[in-house]
Amino acid sequence: MNKTKNIAVLGGDARYLEMVKNMSKSDDIHIELVGFDQLNQGFTGAKQIDLDDLELSKLDAVILPIPGTDGLGYIETVFSDKNLQVTKEWFKKLSKHCLVFSGIANDYLINSVNEAGLSLIPLMERNDVAIYNSIPTVEGTIMIAIQNTDFTIHSSNVIVLGLGRVGMSVASKFAGLGADVHVGSRSKEDIARATEMGVTAFHMNELSAYTSQCNILINTVPALVVTNDVIKTMQSNALIIDLASKPGGTDFDYAEKRGIKALHSLGLPGIVAPKTAGEILGTVVEQIMYEQDLGEE
Known part of the structure; x- marks a missing residue:
């Protein structure tokens, strides 16, 4: 300077x-x-x-x-x-x-x-801040998943919605821990990228077809995508972790009625690191x- x-x-x-x-x-x-x-x-x-x-x-x-x-x-x-x-x-x-x-x-x-x-x-x-912050965000997401489930991430069925800066890091790290990762997006480019990463990719419109076997659903999309139609097909012991900015992308009230734990996990970098x-x-x-x-x- x-x-x-x-x-x-x-x-x-x-x-x-x-x-x-x-x-x-x-x-x-x-x-x-x-x-x-x-x-x-x-x-x-x-x-x-x-x-x-x-x-x-x-x-x-x-x-x-x-x-x-x-x-x-x-x-x-x-x-x-x-x-x-x-x-x-x-x-x-x-x-x-x-x-x-x-x-x-x-x-x-x-x-x-x-x-x-x-x-x-x-x-x-800013893109640079978001990319840097994706690291502690992913670590915090892993921590939340471990604390709120009675099964291992390894071999679990994980759905990640959105393949932006955070979504890409989440999908990569959960796959690295041995999870069976599925990525949902509306973008053809994101679907191609997810396939290149070695995870299963699908269009967001097909989400309900993937949720019946889902153990952990992680949302990064700042729009209502985890609707009651999606939640009602999920198992009662499934976990939803919503990382999207307020108000999130999950119907939290319906998840509570179904007895499914849905956590709106904001500001993880400042909490975990x-x-x-x-x-x-x-x-x-x-x-x-x-x-x-x-x-x-």
């Missing part, structure tokens, strides 16, 4: 502690922490500060928590009881070159950043800021 970067981290969970720990090792980064007043540990190169004491015009980046803000600009603070709010006027006080990072974005955040003429970077929507998840975020943030420097040269 060309000069010392001033970064404000506003709120965040255990992942952010690892992110700050790693980023603060750089001599080119100065970090101010807001919403961490209940935190006992300190970091070299980072200091705690109140929101009102930030020199907004001197910031090169603002890192908001994974959920971003709510509809009124309030920020979730795991390590503080204080209410933090970033208003549209607050964003307008930032320098035009300041990057705003968040995990995800809602309309309030998008509109506030746009009105201020700033750049918003929702980290969880906060250290790795934080390191991933820190690496990507630094890379983006470095690329910004190159673009300004």
